[in-house]
């Protein structure tokens with residue numbers, strides 16, 4: 001049962017999201033460009049613009065067939081904001097461009113310089129292309145000493161964009177709460193996985209979180225309100241709370257008793273590292289976000305509410321909505337879609353000049369249908385796990401996370417469906433042919449490149465289900481790694497293939 005109907009409170013039946021946006025589409029604007037469309041916010045914005053009838057173009061570093069399939073009608077253009085020349089084509093004939101580019105995933109010490117350079121290139125290219133408006137979603141805060149690198153980079157990006165000739169609308173938000181957002185998943189995991197929670201002194205700073213649905217309403221609202229061009233607005237939910245209260249509120253909602261106590265160590269690195277071991281979000285992102293705890297992030301004014309009459313929801317309601325989306329398996333985008341950064345640029349198995357030398361293959365013969373087997377393959381990982389030898393997968397993931405890798409706890413966006421580009425624990429879906437093939441590319445730290453392939457061959461009287469592990473390396477350590485793992489492959493993959501067969505029909 002969804003949380004909406006539980007004793008936590010019932011929301012009234014709502015009209016479709018589309019009709020909750022208080023402004024009216026202006027279709028004669030022409031082409032709208034969405035950058036960062038593979039990211040958390042951009043991925044949610046595109047379908048709403050399409051539903052409202054806009055002609056939408058997306059700019060991604062590596063266009064893939066799956067994006068075109070996901071959003072029919074969208075034109076997809078390759079562009080990297082760090083390479084000015086590549087921006088010419090995506091910006092051609094564009095009326096307004098959403099600037100949702102962020103390099104946070106590069107980690108502390110690297111994202112700030114990249115973000116400024118990207119903004120500078122973009123503003124120049126937009127001016128040259130005759131773009132009429134840029135809409136940028138950034139962060140709250142003021143450039144004062146002590147402001148975290150993450151927040152100051154968001155503000156410097158706004159300044160850089162505004163120094164150009166194209167009018168920029170800046171929306172400044174604190175933490176975004178929504179299913180699949182990094183902040184929500186960190187808070188949720190801390191509360192559900194820990195019983196004792198030491199908090200840094202900065203946990204008592206104030207924050208004004210906003211739900212993703214309200215962010216989207218404002219993003220669309222400013223596009224459809226021409227007088228917002230060239231202006232900056234703070235956007236926030238209806239509550240101002242400390243981070244400690246945010247954790248407590250969720251614990252209360254979930255009926256979890258947690259001992260929270262202040263710990264007098266204000267050095268964020270150890271907290272971020274420990275948090276990364278128990279949450280799906282890797283340490284570099286947690287660190288950058290936690291450094292933001294040092295500052296109060298609340299709206300300076302609520303002028304936006306008169307310009308775009310949205311009544312933002314509160315923190316509790318945003319949490320309930322996020323949990324409900326998760327329960328209903330309706331999470332549209334996740335922070336992991338854009339992590340590790342530039343994962344789309346990774347070498348594909350089909351692009352390898354020679355197929356990897358190291359392989360291991362296991363198969364079984366079964367009477368089950370291809371469709372049923374494929375559905376079962378599509379459920380592996382995440383909460384479902386990897387069947388009998390789950391502990392081995394978890395141990396591998398834990399070791400990966402310990403050394404700074406993505407780890408197994410990234411989980412997956414949906415428990416039942418898969419798309420190309422989706423994350424499954426420390427894998428990412430590289431290729432997918434319904435009822436026949438799923439190819440996963442490893443994103444854990446490895447002394448080489450690895451893939452895991454599932455194939456279903458339909459042979460009239462029966463089906464053959466195959467698992468093939470591929471490993472490419474030239475290094476001594478790579479070869480050593482492969483040979484050390486060979487005996488474990490036998491156990492793990494045989495169990496997995498039997499587990500997939502057994503899981504057919506189970507929900």
Ligand SMILES: NC(=O)c1ccc[n+]([C@@H]2O[C@H](COP(=O)([O-])OP(=O)(O)OC[C@H]3O[C@@H](n4cnc5c(N)ncnc54)[C@H](OP(=O)(O)O)[C@@H]3O)[C@@H](O)[C@H]2O)c1
Pocket residue numbers: 035036037038039040041042060061062079080081082099100101102103104105118137138139154173174175176177181182183334335337338341342343344
């Ligand atoms: N999420 C939040 O909680 C939150 C809160 C407040 C404000 N915001 C703001 O909202 C905006 C969007 O955030 P988000 O959470 O959606 O970010 P995100 O999920 O991390 O996505 C970032 C996007 O930027 C793209 N990108 C990075 N470097 C690029 C480059 N050189 N050229 C072209 N594209 C590049 C990435 O594409 P690839 O897939 O190619 O890497 C990805 O699509 C940011 O400005 C952020 O500060 C977010």
